Amino acid sequence: MRLGRPALPEWVRRLPEVLMIWVPLLLSAAHLVSFSLWTIWISFTPSTLVPVSGWVGLRNYTAVTASRNWQIAFDNLLLFGCAFVVLSAATGLILAILLDQRIRGENLLRSIFLYPLAVSFVVTGTVWSWLLNPGLGIQKLVHDLGWTSFKFDWLIDRDMAIWTIVVAAIWQSSGFAMALFLAGLRSVDADIIKAAQIDGAGPVRIYRRIILPSLWPITVTVVVIQLQFAISTFDLVRALTNGGPGIATQLPALVVYDLMFQRSLLGRGAAAAVLMLLILLAVLLPYAGWRYVQRRRALHA
Amino acid sequence: MRERSFAPSRIFIYLAVALIAAAWLAPLAVVVLNSLRTNEEIAQGSMIGWPQHLAWSNYAAAWSGFCVAETCAGIRPYMLNSALVTIPATIFSTLLGAIAGYAVSLWRFRGDNWIYGIVTLGLFLPQQMRLLPWTIVLRDIGLINTLAGLVLIHTIQGLSFTTLFCRNYYVAIPHELIRAARIDGAGFFRIFWRIILPLSGPILIVTVIWQFTHIWNEFLYGVTFTTGQQQPVTAALIALSAAVADIPQHGVQSAAVIIAALPTLLIYLLGGKYFVRGLTAGAVK
Numbered sequence: 001m002r003l004g005r006p007a008l009p010e011w012v013r014r015l016p017e018v019l020m021i022w023v024p025l026l027l028s029a030a031h032l033v034s035f036s037l038w039t040i041w042i043s044f045t046p047s048t049l050v051p052v053s054g055w056v057g058l059r060n061y062t063a064v065t066a067s068r069n070w071q072i073a074f075d076n077l078l079l080f081g082c083a084f085v086v087l088s089a090a091t092g093l094i095l096a097i098l099l100d101q102r103i104r105g106e107n108l109l110r111s112i113f114l115y116p117l118a119v120s121f122v123v124t125g126t127v128w129s130w131l132l133n134p135g136l137g138i139q140k141l142v143h144d145l146g147w148t149s150f151k152f153d154w155l156i157d158r159d160m161a162i163w164t165i166v167v168a169a170i171w172q173s174s175g176f177a178m179a180l181f182l183a184g185l186r187s188v189d190a191d192i193i194k195a196a197q198i199d200g201a202g203p204v205r206i207y208r209r210i211i212l213p214s215l216w217p218i219t220v221t222v223v224v225i226q227l228q229f230a231i232s233t234f235d236l237v238r239a240l241t242n243g244g245p246g247i248a249t250q251l252p253a254l255v256v257y258d259l260m261f262q263r264s265l266l267g268r269g270a271a272a273a274v275l276m277l278l279i280l281l282a283v284l285l286p287y288a289g290w291r292y293v294q295r296r297r298a299l300h301a
Numbered sequence: 302m303r304e305r306s307f308a309p310s311r312i313f314i315y316l317a318v319a320l321i322a323a324a325w326l327a328p329l330a331v332v333v334l335n336s337l338r339t340n341e342e343i344a345q346g347s348m349i350g351w352p353q354h355l356a357w358s359n360y361a362a363a364w365s366g367f368c369v370a371e372t373c374a375g376i377r378p379y380m381l382n383s384a385l386v387t388i389p390a391t392i393f394s395t396l397l398g399a400i401a402g403y404a405v406s407l408w409r410f411r412g413d414n415w416i417y418g419i420v421t422l423g424l425f426l427p428q429q430m431r432l433l434p435w436t437i438v439l440r441d442i443g444l445i446n447t448l449a450g451l452v453l454i455h456t457i458q459g460l461s462f463t464t465l466f467c468r469n470y471y472v473a474i475p476h477e478l479i480r481a482a483r484i485d486g487a488g489f490f491r492i493f494w495r496i497i498l499p500l501s502g503p504i505l506i507v508t509v510i511w512q513f514t515h516i517w518n519e520f521l522y523g524v525t526f527t528t529g530q531q532q533p534v535t536a537a538l539i540a541l542s543a544a545v546a547d548i549p550q551h552g553v554q555s556a557a558v559i560i561a562a563l564p565t566l567l568i569y570l571l572g573g574k575y576f577v578r579g580l581t582a583g584a585v586k
Contacts, residue, residue: 118569120518
């Protein structure tokens with residue numbers, strides 16, 4: 001076709017394109033698959049300081065799950081996961097409903113509720129650790145104001161410290177739930193609401209019967225994403241309590257780091273990482289199934 | 302959309318949002334005020350208080366005089382590290398993601414759905430599953446404890462997000478446009494430069510903001526793969542708060558926290574709309 005040019009073989013001509021398509025995609029896909037298998041493999045070996053081959057069956061897993069560190073981390077994750085997800089979704093929903101009332105300065109308010117998401121957990125965790133520190137923050141302020149019997153020492157209280165992480169995490173990410181809920185509220189069919197109003201339904205009734213039920217799919221999405229975040233929480237705890245006091249605010253992600261890089265128990269660290277993945281799958285697989293059923297229904301409707 | 306009469310009481314609504322907004326701004330206000338107070342002033346009262354006179358020197362100390370782990374150059378070198386990691390990794394992962402997204406959505410090739418599916422698994426896989434392999438790979442290729450190593454990690458891992466963003470945007474481009482260009486003899490790259498890129502403005506802004514924010518704020522890889530002078534600013538902040546645990550320097554620390562947060566806060570202020578778009582695009586897969 002192109003006269004006057006030496007014809008390059010087809011595969012040479014197409015080489016740059018093939019490289020550009022395949023190299024990044026293959027690197028990305030291959031590292032995900034091979035790294036996951038690698039970590040799973042190490043979790044079954046007796047590796048300590050360096051990875052070694054060998055097979056110890058489930059020994060690393062039983063050692064991890066039997067350790068006090070992991071048991072506390074797992075209990076904390078259950079409590080933190082549930083409390084954080086429920087409270088941040090509720091806060092996000094309330095914020096979204098308030099912002100949906102055609103109020104002035106909606107854009108400014110939305111920006112205020114969302115800004116923590118743009119900042120590192122290291123930064124926000126540090127700031128919260130000051131505010132919650134009884135000798136520096138809110139308790140000290142109230143004491144200085146004269147109310148000396150006031151007590152707010154969750155940060156150093158073994159039973160309450162995990163709640164400080166819940167508080168900081170809610171502050172950090174309920175803006176995200178708000179953004180999704182707000183999009184959902186704005187997409188409710190205005191005609192149905194008009195019709196209900198003509199029928200004499202009040203605002204509370206309209207919210208309860210029409211608007212909130214239509215938010216279910218968004219609620220599920222919010223819950224799953226926040227749970228995913230809760231399971232891998234690391235930076236926030238590291239900056240806020242560093243797992244303390246003692247190991248009272250330990251979470252699985254900190255246990256993995258501790259085993260791998262502070263105690264050099266690679267096999268056990270890998271086993272803990274795989275356990276984290278299993279917890280995540282326990283959340284994601286039902287969600288994927290639910291999404292699949294929803295999509296099937298949408299197709300057949 | 303909603304009728305004004307919908308609200309039971311406007312005053313109650315305004316009061317509620319004002320209170321919550323104040324609570325949301327309080328941590329930022331506290332850290333800004335503290336960055337202007339002297340250490341003695343904070344030690345006498347609490348972390349919550351008005352500066353008696355503005356101690357701007359905290360910023361100078363945090364930027365270039367403060368000691369973090371033996372060296373006394375403030376957080377300036379660590380800010381530079383973060384920039385040297387974040388800027389290239391953001392550019393590479395965005396460009397490669399745009400090409401990959403275009404390839405899987407419009408160019409199509411054998412196995413594209415499969416490989417796209419595997420790449421998006423990266424959105425879910427916990428970082429902890431990749432820590433050990435990355436350590437070994439970085440050591441073997443000689444990039445452990447280097448900024449280049451972090452750039453490599455963030456570029457490859459970022460592809461999951463950037464490919465997803467771009468692919469979801471490109472599927473809306475009519476296939477006829479590509480088909481017509483191919484009939485006219487345009488190849489993969491010519492179509493990308495001439496047709497796809499000029500249409501990509503909005504999604505590239507979203508992707509760049511998203512990647513920049515994520516990579517700048519990242520901490521786990523920073524502490525795991527780098528030490529001392531090579532660490533990004535997030536890791537340095539933690540080292541700093543450990544270093545001053547004995548002699549509290551909250552004024553300087555507050556200034557350091559603000560400086561470290563400034564790049565992403567500025568991006569959020571300038572491109573908030575696109576940031577939110579990235580959030581919701583990442584959420585509704």
